[in-house]
Amino acid sequence: MLNAVQGVVSKVESAVSHVHHHIEVEATNIFTMSDEKIIDLVYGTHVHAAEKSFDEDSLFVVVENVLMRSSQIIDKIVQGVHVHVDNIEEKHSKGNLSVPLCTLKAINNELSCKAPNEETAHKTTLAILNKLSNYTWEAKAVLALAAFAFEFGDFWLIAHHYHSDPLAKQLGLLKRVPGLIKTSELQKHRQTILELSSLIKLTMRVIAIFDEFEKLSISYDLKYIPGLSIALDHMPLYVYWAILTIAACATKLGILISSEPDRAYDLSPYSQKISFIFNQLTMQLNVCRRQLAEAEAYRRLCKLILTPTEIMEIFKALVFYKFDVVKPLIDGSTNRTVNIDVLRRKNVFMFFAGLDITEEDISILKPVYDLVSKKEKSYTIVWIPIVEQWTDELKKKYEILRTKMPWYSLQIFSPLAGIRFIKEHWQYKGKPMLVVTTPQGKVENLNALHLIRVWGLKAFPFDRKAEEIISKERHWIGSVVNNVHPTIETWVKEEKYIFFYGGKDNDFIQTFTKNVTALQSDPFIKGAKINIELFCVGKTAKGGEDHGILSRFWTGIESLFFTKDHKEVDPVTQEIQKLLSYKNESGWAVLSKGSAVVTTGHGSAILKVIEDFEQWKEVIKVKGFEVAFKEFHTKVTHTIRHCCRLDVPTLGGKAPDRMKCPECTRTMETYISYKCCHIDGPLSAHH
Structure with missing residues (x-):
């Protein structure tokens, strides 16, 4: 009776223990833990100020060779693939490599005989990181993989020689080799062994990419490879997952060679995670390589441009x-x-x-x-x-x-x-x-x-x-308005005075048209045989806007602006800058004689000159229409003030860093302006 009660109590305690363990694992489920949490934990194990260094490159070469040959032996034993192991090409390490055996044994102690669950793998990983607190991030991963390879390679080397070498046979008994390589066991665990081998090879490839990043960080300035900084910032996280996967693989190997090879321990979550990390790292490495290639191409081009040859x-x-x-x-x-x-x-x-x-x-x-x-x-x-x-x-x-x-x-x-x-x-x-x-x-x-x-x-x-x-060409307006209207070319050839005008305000357009038309018909103008024409840029015959003409006109003015040397502003450049500054104003106007510009002005100023024609018409008799108009316009601009704004498109060309105002010659304030005219219609959703 007492034994029965003790048995029940034992089962209850076992069940409670299982529940507590289950709750603990749920509380720290590593596959749902945030990257920030993992990085905090990992950084807590690292002592940056006292980083140890050793030849991890040479050690990694040895580890690669061990795992590669182990994989070939697995293929031969498990799948029956005939491979001459001695003929496998391997990488060469330095002959004087000093292997940190004590460190590897300490890591092996952490990897050995662990309970098969995520919580244990997590604790094992942190314990290993604590033991490797003085090593670089890459070195931590290499040492953990080397410790695993130490046992993994030893097991499969003995398995390879088990049937042919007496010493291997005896060692194999100690290592429980026959329990796994029996035909019946191989048949049963074939897929599991191959998955384990595949996962450890993938982890090895992940650590190999760590080495690529390390070499890039040593050889090049990070400013040339921006993507490298991102990769290095995430290195503690990647190292954690690599060592965690190694710990899980070590536990799985221990289960396979134990007396309970059928004990459940699913490696697929680790495989999925390390595959995701491998893909991320591969993409990051490709970005870094492309950025490095771009930096090299940039440097090469800068050098070639300075000393051009062909x-x-x-x-x-x-x-x-x-x-x-x-x-x-x-x-x-x-x-x-x-x-x-x-x-x-x-x-x-x-x-x-x-x-x-x-x-x-x-x-x-x-x-x-x-x-x-x-x-x-x-x-x-x-x-x-x-x-x-x-x-x-x-x-x-x-x-x-x-x-x-x-x-x-x-x-x-x-x-x-x-x-x-x-x-x-x-x-x-x-x-x-x-x-x-x-x-x-x-x-x-x-x-x-x-x-x-x-x-x-x-x-x-x-x-x-x-x-x-x-x-230096003074006759620039004709080149801009050429082919805009069939009669303009004739006006230009006949050296007529032409008012080109436009603006955002329809009232201004109507008033300006009315006043210039009146000026055309003025008896004084007719008597002096002054031929005046007017052309409203961007307006159709029915009064609507012709966006095609407007776009071509202002594109032409902007192109003229970019062809000018803005260091020393001559009168022609000044007129172009003034006109460009009026682009978004209520009104603007240009007076030309043929294709030679007489003056450019804000709509209100030019309109004022025309409205006050009686005040300056007598000057025409002495100085001519062109000079008289220009002089009176200069007087008007001193009384009518407005802000002068230049919206210069940032196209490839010669947009100046600083610019003087085309009207008062002060240095203009600089602003960034963004603009969209919606001229191509609505964009599709994917844009």
């Missing part, structure tokens, strides 16, 4: 990380692939643009292509598409666009090696730009599209010299 070398450095691409260009005129040799000894117009370029962007370059393909054979154009990440859809879009371009197109569906250089040094901001280079790779113009938009072939070859000559 345009092909610049082109290769801009595009390729390693030049092993055969015929990367497509000749748009023949639709055939060609090598970059076609650029040799050529002045190259490099057309940088994404896949959002318009028909108008392409049409701007077609007259240039016609010229260089027929007459100026020492020049050529190459489209270099700027795409951060290629997809099948984008490749199809590229093919459609390419067929519209008769010049060369680069066909490389991978990120450009020199993208950082193009963005930082050449100021590529996502809008099309045309970089002009000499046969020696010297940059003559960072964005010739500004010149081409305004002056067309008149500015060829769009280099510094051509830009300097044409930037």
Whole structure:
């Protein structure tokens, strides 16, 4: 009776103990524990100030060789795969490697004979980390793996020689080798053994990536590889999971060679976690390698640009990380692939643009292509598409666009090696730009599209010299409004006075139109044979807005702005800056004689001059209409004051860091302005 009661009590105690253990595991479930909590626990075991160092690289090589050969033996014994183990190629470590045996034995003591559950694996991991508190993070993982390999490799070495070597046979009995390698046991535990082997190999690959990060951090400045800082910050977390998995594998091996090989202990949660970490680390390593390649390409480009030698070398450095691409260009005129040799000894117009370029962007370059393909054979154009990440859809879009371009197109569906250089040094901001280079790779113009938009072939070859000559051109308004209206060209040729005007305020537009029309009909003006015309920019005949004309006009003015040297502002540049500052005002106006600008002004000031015509008309008899109008306008601007605001688009070009006010010459305050005109309609949801 007493024995029966004692038996019941024993069972109850056992059940209570099991419940308490279950609650404890639930309370610290490692697979639901936050990364922050784990990192706090792990950092608590680390003593950074006294980090020990040893040759962990050489030790890891030995461990890799041990685990690789163990894996081959497992394949031979468990799967019957015939492998000549002696013929396996292995890595070589330093011959004088000093293995920290005492440390490895201490870790092995922690790994041995543990209860098969997550809580124990967690405690074992923290105990190992405490014993390795003075080692670097990578060294901790290598030492833990080495301790496991010490036992794992020993077991399978004995198993390999068990039937052929008397000593191996006796050692095998001590290690319980025959209990696992019997045919019946192998059949039963075959899958479990293979899963264990696979998991430890994956953990080894994770630790190998730790070594890659370590080498990168030693060899390179972190500012060149931003992704490396992220990886190193997470290293304690990754080391924890690697050692935890090793602890779980050690426990599983102990179960397999114990007297209870059927005891349940599922490794799949560890396998899933370490697989996730391996994928994360692989992606991070690829990011770091790409960033390193970009940094190297950037450094190489900076050096090449300072000492240019050949345009092909610049082109290769801009595009390729390693030049092993055969015929990367497509000749748009023949639709055939060609090598970059076609650029040799050529002045190259490099057309940088994404896949959002318009028909108008392409049409701007077609007259240039016609010229260089027929007459100026020492020049050529190459489209270099700027795409951060290629997809099948984008490749199809590229093919459609390419067929519209008769010049060369680069066909490389991978990120450009020199993208950082193009963005930082050449100021590529996502809008099309045309970089002009000499046969020696010297940059003559960072964005010739500004010149081409305004002056067309008149500015060829769009280099510094051509830009300097044409930037002094006083007759600029005609180039901007050319082809806007069929009668303007006639007015310009006849040297008529033309008022170009516009603005946001319809009342201003109507008042200005009424007053200039009255001025046209004034007996004094008619008697003096002063021919005045007026053109409202962006207004249709019915009074609505023509956004196409408005866009072309202001794009032309902005392009003019970028073609100017803003260090010393001449009268022409000043007028362009003034006009650009009126873009978002209620009203503005430009008076020209033919295509030569007389003056530019805020709508209210120019309107005041016209309204007060009686006050200055007598001056016309002495100085002429042009001078009289300009002088009175200057007087008016001293009485009518308004803020002058310049919204300069940040396109590739020469936007100045500082700018003087075009009206009062004080240095203007600097602001950042963002703008969207919604001109392309609503975006689809995925944008």
